[in-house]
Amino acid sequence: MQNISIIFVWLLTRGRPMVMGLLIVSTLFFSVFAARLPVEQDTRSMTSRNPEQVALYDKFRQLFGNDEDLLLSVTHPQLLEPNQLSLLAELTRQISEFEGVVRVFSLSNARQLVAGPYGAEARPLLPEGEPGEDSGNRIEAVLQANPHYQGLLISPDRKTAGLIIELEDRSDDADLRRSLISRVRNLIGLYSDRARMHLTGVGVQQSDVASFIQRDQQVILPLVALVLVVMLAGIFRRPSGVILPMLTTGISLIWTMGLYSLSGFELNTITALLSPVVMVLAVSNSVHLYNGWLNLQGQPHQRIELLAGKVNELFIPCFFTALTTALGLLSLTISSVPAVRQFGLFAAVGVMLSFLVALTVLPVGLSFLPLPGRRHRTGTGLLRWILHRTARLTIRHASKIMGIAVILLVVALFGLPRLQNNTNLIGFLHADAPLAVDTRYIDRHLAGVNVLDFMIVRSDGLPLDRVEDYRRIEQFAKLTTGEAAVAGHFSILTLLKPLHRAESGATELALPDNNDDLRYELELMANDAEQSLRQRFIAADRKTARVSIRLHDIGSREAAGLIENFQQQGQQIFGADYRLQPTGSYYRMIDDSNRLVADMIKSFSLSLLLVTLSILLLLRSPWLTLLSMIPNVIPILWTVGVMGYCKIDLSTGTAMIGAVVIGLAVDDTIHYLVNYRRVFTGSVRRAVTITTTRVGRALMIASLVLALGFWVGCFGSFKPTIYFSLLVGGTLIGALICDLLVLPACLVLGDTGRKVRPA
Helix, strand or coil: CHHHHHHHHHHCCCCHHHHHHHHHHHHHHHHHHHHCCCECCCCHHHCCCCHHHHHHHHHHHHHHCCCCCEEEEEECCCCCCHHHHHHHHHHHHHHHCCCCEEEEECCCCCEEEEEECCEEEEEECCCCCCCCCCHHHHHHHHHHHCHHHECCCECCCCCEEEEEEEECCCCCCHHHHHHHHHHHHHHHHHCCCCCEEEEEEHHHHHHHHHHHHHHHHHHHHHHHHHHHHHHHHHHHCCHHHHHHHHHHHHHHHHHHHHHHHHCCCCECCCHHHHHHHHHHHHHHHHHHHHHHHHCCCCCHHHHHHHHHHHHHHHHHHHHHHHHHHHHHHHHHHHCCCHHHHHHHHHHHHHHHHHHHHHHHHHHHHHCCCCCCCHHHCCCCCHHHHHHHHHHHHHHHCHHHHHHHHHHHHHHHHCCHHHCCECCCHHHHECCCCHHHHHHHHHHHHCCCCEEEEEEEEECCCCCCCCHHHHHHHHHHHHHHHHCCCEEEEECCHHHHHHHHHHHHCCCCCCCCCCHHHHHHHHHHHHHCCCCCCHHHCECCCCCEEEEEEEECCCCHHHHHHHHHHHHHHHHHHHHHHEEEEEECHHHHHHHHHHCHHHHHHHHHHHHHHHHHHHHHHHHCCHHHHHHHHHHHHHHHHHHHHHHHHCCCCECCCHHHHHHHHHHHHHHHHHHHHHHHHHHCCCCHHHHHHHHHHHHHHHHHHHHHHHHHHHHHHHHCCEHHHHHHHHHHHHHHHHHHHHHHHHHHHHHHHCCCCCCCCCC
């Protein structure tokens, strides 16, 4: 430690100019990249890189194209009147001409297959000519004969029409998608006086999420800075107590986000938390260092030596608090979701950078200032009295304190079974968000807004060209209709049955009776250039068929149950002769959500192990290490129990809480136990009293600043990040209470004559 002390003396004297120059140059360098940090325009980082699912989804898109359609609804009380039908036609035509659009399906260009003199003929779905008195009845008859269009292109009450906008498969061109959505919305604005319109779809969700991220960065970061400034000003009541910690925070933030940008990453819904989290965490070590400086006593000519000594004294606890926090965050890098891995890695980098910056900027800044006067000295007055009473309470009533903590823990554990994983992007938004309003409106009036896709192939690799193949597909599609969450289903049968009716002259929709008729009709569809829907439901070689099940706006928990049911019953229908494979962008989201619990358990277990080993390395006492984990695990279990009782779903954001908090919560424990060992002379009660009154103030300040900083995240746009911020802050307050009550009680109750290794 003597070498470290010499380094700090050099830093505060001859090394100051060089260190300040390096700080300025490096900060300017990283600020250039931090200022250019882009926002992700899609959700690729929120989707796991499961090789099997990625390969299956890539195959799906190669066969059937982009599955991320946009859905535009047009509502009017007299929707089938001439003026409104012309509006549908005009919207269809204009949107079809936009760059990036493959085609638009609507009532205005939909076709029906009818019997003609030479077999099936494709005619417009809507009757041609000027509407007469019976036009409504004529249209109703056509729609009744083509039930597959109902719910998708028109609502049951005939007041809302749907336009399905099929996009080119250019998922890597975010600018094109954003421009396209903007053009569609501008077009909606032009016709807003003629009908009520709503727009949704995966592309809209991705575009709006990017906007929400930008909005949150503009709102939350200034609020976090304001909260930190107010807190530091109220606590320290000195300009240097605000300027130096905030300077440390600013430099740490710039370095971290600059490195993140240099690594080629973009901000997403999870890494949008990086900036506020780094800001909050960066101020922690500054609080301990500045609080230690305020307590310095000595002659003015000794200020450099005294300051270097104080920094040297706090170096080890500050390093290990930074290390344990970083290790907790690093445990997130085992997640299957790229965004979570990025957050864990760069938040850990940010914590260690903030430690480096705090150990240079703050001491260098303080080296220019005179020692604080007596009136600024801490540890006196009301707060000291409160801390002294707290110490006496833990000594006299240690058993009662532990009893209360255990009772609360047992109550919390009963909430664990109620905790469920659930992902629902629309449900994550505020109820009045335009995207949420539009999506729920379309979900109520048209077919469901979510599409669950299944691919069906024969196990022998032969084409699907037997009647038996399509009867099984029909049976599988029918089994889904009994579920309340299912709004409808679409497959090659949606086209094949009307074609067979027209070819055979029948009056009912049905499959062909024999394989020859089936193959003939499949060839007709393949050769009809206008039957563009065919390629969305069966591959060109007819070896793979697609069944699309439209689901209402439900969460991943309910959807996962449906998928399991469909797969089980589907396996009974198809047997070993076929493979039934769920896929699509919606399915991948559900599959990722199902892994959240496993990811949470793995990351928390790894975090707990790494943090425990770090404390053992620091304290070199298995007994103290064991005691140190008790007040840190308890508040986390309290929080998880609260989530269960309050029905806060486990999502990508909330699943990170345990791994993040265990590294943060242990910080106060480290400072407490390091000081405890330093003052321990044989009496546990005396050491507890001195430690609580000496370091309690810094622990309270640091925890309160961290909690309030996290709580600013409650002003965000996404409920999971709001819950993350709220629960992390609450857990840190719980950890502070445990460190000032439960930890001393554990030390008192564990006083069995064990020797404590001196610091």
